[in-house]
Amino acid sequence: MPRNVERDQEARKERCEQILSVAVQLIAQKGLEATKISDIAAKVGISHGLVYNYFQSKEELFASLLNKNLDSLRHHLEQVVKLPGPALEKLTALVENMLRNQWDDALFHQMFIDQILTSDSIGEELKQSVRERISDNLDIIAALFREGQKEGSILDGDPRQHSLVLMSCIRSATLFKRRELYVRFDAQSILRYFVAR
Amino acid sequence: MPRNVERDQEARKERCEQILSVAVQLIAQKGLEATKISDIAAKVGISHGLVYNYFQSKEELFASLLNKNLDSLRHHLEQVVKLPGPALEKLTALVENMLRNQWDDALFHQMFIDQILTSDSIGEELKQSVRERISDNLDIIAALFREGQKEGSILDGDPRQHSLVLMSCIRSATLFKRRELYVRFDAQSILRYFVAR
Amino acid sequence: MPRNVERDQEARKERCEQILSVAVQLIAQKGLEATKISDIAAKVGISHGLVYNYFQSKEELFASLLNKNLDSLRHHLEQVVKLPGPALEKLTALVENMLRNQWDDALFHQMFIDQILTSDSIGEELKQSVRERISDNLDIIAALFREGQKEGSILDGDPRQHSLVLMSCIRSATLFKRRELYVRFDAQSILRYFVAR
Amino acid sequence: MPRNVERDQEARKERCEQILSVAVQLIAQKGLEATKISDIAAKVGISHGLVYNYFQSKEELFASLLNKNLDSLRHHLEQVVKLPGPALEKLTALVENMLRNQWDDALFHQMFIDQILTSDSIGEELKQSVRERISDNLDIIAALFREGQKEGSILDGDPRQHSLVLMSCIRSATLFKRRELYVRFDAQSILRYFVAR
DNA sequence: GATGAATGAGATTTCATTCAT
DNA sequence: CATGAATGAAATCTCATTCAT
Numbered sequence: 001m002p003r004n005v006e007r008d009q010e011a012r013k014e015r016c017e018q019i020l021s022v023a024v025q026l027i028a029q030k031g032l033e034a035t036k037i038s039d040i041a042a043k044v045g046i047s048h049g050l051v052y053n054y055f056q057s058k059e060e061l062f063a064s065l066l067n068k069n070l071d072s073l074r075h076h077l078e079q080v081v082k083l084p085g086p087a088l089e090k091l092t093a094l095v096e097n098m099l100r101n102q103w104d105d106a107l108f109h110q111m112f113i114d115q116i117l118t119s120d121s122i123g124e125e126l127k128q129s130v131r132e133r134i135s136d137n138l139d140i141i142a143a144l145f146r147e148g149q150k151e152g153s154i155l156d157g158d159p160r161q162h163s164l165v166l167m168s169c170i171r172s173a174t175l176f177k178r179r180e181l182y183v184r185f186d187a188q189s190i191l192r193y194f195v196a197r
Numbered sequence: 198m199p200r201n202v203e204r205d206q207e208a209r210k211e212r213c214e215q216i217l218s219v220a221v222q223l224i225a226q227k228g229l230e231a232t233k234i235s236d237i238a239a240k241v242g243i244s245h246g247l248v249y250n251y252f253q254s255k256e257e258l259f260a261s262l263l264n265k266n267l268d269s270l271r272h273h274l275e276q277v278v279k280l281p282g283p284a285l286e287k288l289t290a291l292v293e294n295m296l297r298n299q300w301d302d303a304l305f306h307q308m309f310i311d312q313i314l315t316s317d318s319i320g321e322e323l324k325q326s327v328r329e330r331i332s333d334n335l336d337i338i339a340a341l342f343r344e345g346q347k348e349g350s351i352l353d354g355d356p357r358q359h360s361l362v363l364m365s366c367i368r369s370a371t372l373f374k375r376r377e378l379y380v381r382f383d384a385q386s387i388l389r390y391f392v393a394r
Numbered sequence: 395m396p397r398n399v400e401r402d403q404e405a406r407k408e409r410c411e412q413i414l415s416v417a418v419q420l421i422a423q424k425g426l427e428a429t430k431i432s433d434i435a436a437k438v439g440i441s442h443g444l445v446y447n448y449f450q451s452k453e454e455l456f457a458s459l460l461n462k463n464l465d466s467l468r469h470h471l472e473q474v475v476k477l478p479g480p481a482l483e484k485l486t487a488l489v490e491n492m493l494r495n496q497w498d499d500a501l502f503h504q505m506f507i508d509q510i511l512t513s514d515s516i517g518e519e520l521k522q523s524v525r526e527r528i529s530d531n532l533d534i535i536a537a538l539f540r541e542g543q544k545e546g547s548i549l550d551g552d553p554r555q556h557s558l559v560l561m562s563c564i565r566s567a568t569l570f571k572r573r574e575l576y577v578r579f580d581a582q583s584i585l586r587y588f589v590a591r
Numbered sequence: 592m593p594r595n596v597e598r599d600q601e602a603r604k605e606r607c608e609q610i611l612s613v614a615v616q617l618i619a620q621k622g623l624e625a626t627k628i629s630d631i632a633a634k635v636g637i638s639h640g641l642v643y644n645y646f647q648s649k650e651e652l653f654a655s656l657l658n659k660n661l662d663s664l665r666h667h668l669e670q671v672v673k674l675p676g677p678a679l680e681k682l683t684a685l686v687e688n689m690l691r692n693q694w695d696d697a698l699f700h701q702m703f704i705d706q707i708l709t710s711d712s713i714g715e716e717l718k719q720s721v722r723e724r725i726s727d728n729l730d731i732i733a734a735l736f737r738e739g740q741k742e743g744s745i746l747d748g749d750p751r752q753h754s755l756v757l758m759s760c761i762r763s764a765t766l767f768k769r770r771e772l773y774v775r776f777d778a779q780s781i782l783r784y785f786v787a788r
Numbered sequence: 789g790a791t792g793a794a795t796g797a798g799a800t801t802t803c804a805t806t807c808a809t
Numbered sequence: 810c811a812t813g814a815a816t817g818a819a820a821t822c823t824c825a826t827t828c829a830t
Contacts, residue, residue, distance in 0.1 A: 165369065640824085
């Protein structure tokens with residue numbers, strides 16, 4: 001007799017999330033290529049075979065991860081853009097959010113983009129789509145900077161460059177924190193670089 | 198004949214350099230884990246077995262690479278520090294150098310530090326030493342920023358943070374150039390973030 | 395209620411037949427080893443787990459298939475033997491039947507006997523029983539040939555060899571038709587090889 | 592210092608042959624899908640990894656095998672065609688050769704064609720090429736039959752059908768011998784089916 | 789020094805089979 | 810009866826490393 005189909009769907013999704021979540025943690029610890037399917041399975045507490053019930057291949061798993069995180073970042077960006085108030089405040093909110101690691105795994109893509117873009121386990125197609133989505137996300141942040149420039153609060157110069165530098169700062173903050181090369185960043189100190197003088 | 202021995206030593210060192218140089222290129226293209234000993238050997242034009250005549254293991258090869266590049270960076274930093282003139286000029290020289298890729302492979306460590314720090318193929322000991330040397334290099338740059346702050350040309354704030362952000366900018370400039378997510382950086386536009394208002 | 399029990403038995407048998415029938419089709423398409431339990435289940439429209447309600451194992455399923463087809467062949471042979479008229483006519487009826495694919499899946503064993511006899515998934519015991527039953531069936535055909543020889547219509551020589559050659563012809567006809575290496579066989583042209591000169 | 596290059600080439604080819612030869616034996620024993628790379632390696636007395644030094648993949652190994660055997664068959668056919676004397680004698684020579692198993696592995700393709708054509712491990716492209724080459728080989732035999740028909744020694748009828756039946760007989764002879772379903776064939780008894788009355 | 793055959797540990801992936809629901 | 814999550818053995822394939830020549 002078929003069980004409760006809805007609950008099954010629920011459980012299935014749950015498991016997917018669980019696997020992805022563990023995957024992020026392991027990748028953050030050990031890197032993309034060094035993270036084996038069986039590591040993930042072991043940490044989740046399931047057999048490696050079961051992973052393939054949820055993801056067709058290692059690549060598909062990584063792709064899901066990427067998509068999830070790029071979506072998450074995108075979503076956060078869009079939330080921030082909609083906030084009321086001047087651009088500088090929005091940017092502050094954005095950076096604070098990111099540093100606070102409230103959405104730990106959205107940072108993922110900041111840290112592993114280059115691993116992904118150089119990995120063998122990732123097909124060229126996927127890489128291209130990642131590049132495009134990164135570019136899109138940069139554009140959203142760039143728009144905030146442009147807004148700030150109009151308001152006079154942001155240093156002039158290429159807003160897309162500003163975006164890239166901002167994301168790099170956040171990446172470094174996260175990465176170096178994890179790598180125990182302590183330099184403490186906070187949103188204020190990061191945004192100072194971009195404030196009009 | 199001592200002359201022969203010397204020449205042999207010379208040739209040996211040459212080979213090492215050649216292997217390391219090819220390794221950098223391949224790693225830049227394909228990533229750390231995806232770069233196989235036999236890829237390197239093939240591109241150098243020797244048999245993979247011979248690589249083990251020059252390096253005891255893959256890890257030792259990567260360690261040499263790291264050391265070479267950290268040394269190279271260190272050397273450049275020291276050169277810049279010794280330059281006459283105000284700190285801002287020194288920093289400009291530094292950034293210009295780095296962007297100009299005069300020492301292309303010194304940038305390597307900018308791009309692959311986290312691949313190294315997360316790799317399976319790299320022992321914990323080596324990782325620790327890398328962390329320390331990165332930290333040392335950051336300190337040298339931080340000293341420049343501190344000098345600039347004293348001269349009034351550099352934004353106040355943690356000079357070590359400035360260093361990290363500066364290196365991140367350069368890393369991004371290099372990485373994204375290679376990844377074709379074009380944002381064009383030049384030394385001026387990077388240093389503006391650090392100039393006192 | 396006994397009626398329900400009966401009906402259940404009926405339904406159960408139905409299901410078995412359905413599974414076996416789908417199995418034949420898939421094996422004909424993809425080969426023995428390449429046919430997965432879940433392929434069969436999917437094509438039947440049930441879950442793979444349910445297959446184990448009807449067959450204890452893959453081997454048992456294949457064994458059922460074999461038995462069914464060997465039985466079917468046996469039955470046809472016996473029917474033909476009972477026909478009135480000279481042996482040559484009986485043989486003609488036999489070949490026509492087989493070529494006409496009226497009992498498509500009885501041909502199965504013609505095509506997959508050696509896959510079965512070489513398969514890993516099939517136990518030695520089963521293989522032995524298959525060999526014996528094939529041998530029995532050959533004997534029945536051989537008897538027809540012997541009869542024909544007595545009547546003077548069939549080429550002399552080992553009747554068992556004739557049987558084997560006849561079955562081989564039919565097998566080739568079927569196999570090569572499916573494989574699109576067209577040679578068109580009909581009962582006449584096949585039987586000519588065996589007609590006394 | 593490079594070793595004797597020629598000898599190395601020789602040895603390499605030797606090894607390939609050795610592997611292929613063992614592969615044929617195992618496939619003949621166990622079937623195509625049931626023959627594992629490690630079975631082959633074990634029987635050759637090497638590690639499974641080494642097989643991949645000689646063949647890129649299981650499919651490539653099987654493809655080599657096929658090509659070798661189709662070539663071998665082709666070669667034998669061409670030799671027979673060139674023989675002096677009437678067609679019937681040539682055919683006799685052909686069948687005797689095949690039954691004598693002088694070229695044991697050329698028989699391979701007779702036995703495993705359908706396994707190959709239904710296997711998952713074999714790409715569609717390869718299958719198509721196999722079909723064509725089988726067809727070519729059939730045509731060569733058909734030409735012999737046609738010749739015999741002109742000479743009046745061979746039963747009339749489609750010579751391509753004759754070829755197929757002949758090959759089927761040989762296949763059965765070989766297969767059933769190995770499968771211990773004894774029927775003893777000799778060249779005479781096989782050719783009788785095709786002799787004009 | 790130089791080669792590349794050889795090894796074997798280990799990674800990905802598949803699938804028959806079981807079993808809780 | 811029915812489902813499909815879960816298991817785990819086994820197969821393919823890769824690659825760092827060794828070593829005879």
